[in-house]
Amino acid sequence: xxxxxxxxxxxxxxxxxxxxxxxxxxxxxxxxxxxxxxxxxxxxxxxxxxxxxxxxxxxxxxxxxxxxxxxxxxxxxxxxxxxxxxxxxxxxxxxxxxxxxxxxxxxxxxxxxxxxxxxxxxxxxxxxxxxxxxxxxxxxxxxxxxxxxxxxxxxxxxxxxxxxxxxxxxxxxxxxxxxxxxxxxxxxxxxxxxxxxxxxxxxxxxxxxxxxxxxxxxxxxxxxxxxxxxxxxxxxxxxxxxxxxxxxxxxxxx
Ligand code: UDP
Numbered sequence: 446x447x448x449x450x451x452x453x454x455x456x457x458x459x460x461x462x463x464x465x466x467x468x469x470x471x472x473x474x475x476x477x478x479x480x481x482x483x484x485x486x487x488x489x490x491x492x493x494x495x496x497x498x499x500x501x502x503x504x505x506x507x508x509x510x511x512x513x514x515x516x517x518x519x520x521x522x523x524x525x526x527x528x529x530x531x532x533x534x535x536x537x538x539x540x541x542x543x544x545x546x547x548x549x550x551x552x553x554x555x556x557x558x559x560x561x562x563x564x565x566x567x568x569x570x571x572x573x574x575x576x577x578x579x580x581x582x583x584x585x586x587x588x589x590x591x592x593x594x595x596x597x598x599x600x601x602x603x604x605x606x607x608x609x610x611x612x613x614x615x616x617x618x619x620x621x622x623x624x625x626x627x628x629x630x631x632x633x634x635x636x637x638x639x640x641x642x643x644x645x646x647x648x649x650x651x652x653x654x655x656x657x658x659x660x661x662x663x664x665x666x667x668x669x670x671x672x673x674x675x676x677x678x679x680x681x682x683x684x685x686x687x688x689x690x691x692x693x694x695x696x697x698x699x
Contacts, residue, residue, distance in 0.1 A: 446470070446519050456482070457495070457646055468516065469528045471496075471642070479665040481573045488664060493521045494675045494685075495644035500524060501684050502607065502643045509606055511599055513639040514626060529626025529640050533568040533587050534577075536596060538604045539620040543649050544662075546620075549576075555656065561604055563597055568624075595637050596625050603639070611650065614681040616659065619649035645675050 448470055449462025459472040473492035478485050496518060503515035516525040539562045542552040546564070565582060566574040582588050588596065600623055611618045624641035641647075645660040652659060658666075659674040679685040 446523075446525065448523075457492075458642070463525055463528075467528050469526050470519065471524050471526055473522050473524075473642075477646070477661065477664050477671075479661065481570065484665065486664060488671045488675070490672050491646070491675055494672075494679050495642060495646055496522055496524055497684055498644045498675075498679055498682065499642040501682055502610075503639070505610065506603060506606060506639065506643075509602075511603060511606075511639055512636065514628070526640070527628055527638070529628050529638060531568075531624060531626045531640060532592070532596070532637070534582060534596070534625075535566040535568055535574055536600045536623045536625070537564040537566065537620060538562070538600050538623070539564070540604070540608065541617065541619040541649075541651075543619050561601060563600055565593075592637060599625070599637070599639065603643075607643075607648075612653065615653045616678070616681065617651045617653050617656075619651055621648035623647075645678050650678060 447464045449464065451459060451461055452469065453460045456478040457474055457476060459474065461470040461472065463470050473496040475487045475489055475491045476485070477488050477491065500515065500518045503513045507513055507515065514526040514529050516527060518524045539546060540558060542550075542556040542558060543554050546552070546562075547554045547556075565577050565579070567577045567581070567587070568574060579590075579593055582593060583590055603623060604618070607621070608618045621643065623639060623643070625637050626640040627635050628638055629635055648660055649662060650659040651657065658668060659678050663669065663671040663674050676685060
């Protein structure tokens with residue numbers, strides 16, 4: 446499939462125009478960043494694994510009725526998605542205290558939360574994605590109260606579905622980050638769909654028995670065996686045939 450012009454290069458992905466109008470090609474890089482770009486590195490094969498893992502999870506979510514931007518995977522590192530207008534809010538769903546929330550509220554990492562907690566952060570690299578309240582989101586017009594209700598309901602459904610899925614393969618879904626976007630139909634009606642990616646780059650995944658980390662915290666905290674952890678997630682999801690392992694070093698785009 447022909448790649449159009451480069452639209453945007455992010456930390457882990459490059460977006461190109463797709464051949465059909467209203468489509469985008471997401472190219473998954475091996476680059477990894479953490480702590481708001483202060484730490485940079487590469488995780489060999491990460492792009493291939495995240496492309497495949499995100500495809501799998503988005504497809505399963507669509508099967509249970511969550512609308513997403515996903516159209517199809519094109520090759521090892523690229524997937525075709527619908528072009529959306531990204532809502533500048535990162536939705537974080539937490540089941541277990543970890544990371545910034547554990548630090549901010551002084552809760553030991555690993556504490557089971559009394560119920561799932563949804564947080565909103567304003568998407569801004571410059572500001573380090575600050576935590577915001579619904580008040581900020583509606584006052585500054587980033588999303589309407591109805592949009593927030595829809596996004597929150599969808600995020601909790603995603604959490605229920607993915608928590609069950611991961612529990613079934615011996616993994617605890619500690620927390621994750623979602624992004625949503627707007628699409629417009631031929632009558633100009635707006636619909637909100639799940640966008641971006643769902644992968645060990647934006648989920649915390651702990652082995653149910655050993656609590657070993659199987660996500661980007663291995664990179665953030667220099668725990669080693671990062672690519673092995675991502676591979677293990679793919680293997681448990683049943684989407685890692687041996688053959689695919691050999692091609693993880695696909696060339697980067699120009
Ligand atoms: N997260 C993310 N992108 C961000 C910030 C967070 O994907 O810019 C994910 C992160 O991987 C984790 C969850 O959101 O699964 C909660 O992250 P947290 O707020 O604890 O921040 P961190 O400790 O990663 O700085």
